Amino acid sequence: MSDKSPRHITSKKPGKSLKEKRAAKRAKAEHPSAVEASLHPKKR
Template identity: 65%
Template sequence: MSDKSPRQSMTKKSGKSLKEKRAAKHAKSDAKAVSAANALFHDKKR
């Protein structure tokens, strides 16, 4: 009978690590906060 245990080489790693995902999320939210602040203080276009 063949061995049915999972092999390390067969497991697929996720594209980004959890730390990278968190960093991207924080960067995105920071950029959104900055653009919102700019919209509040620099409303010359309106």
């Protein structure tokens, strides 16, 4: 019986590095849009 596992290799584009993801997340957290701030008040 033949092996049914996929053999084709998809060329994957390199994603953002972990540092870039963290920087983007921090930038987003520091400057939330006015709409988001009004819809989702911070819970403390």
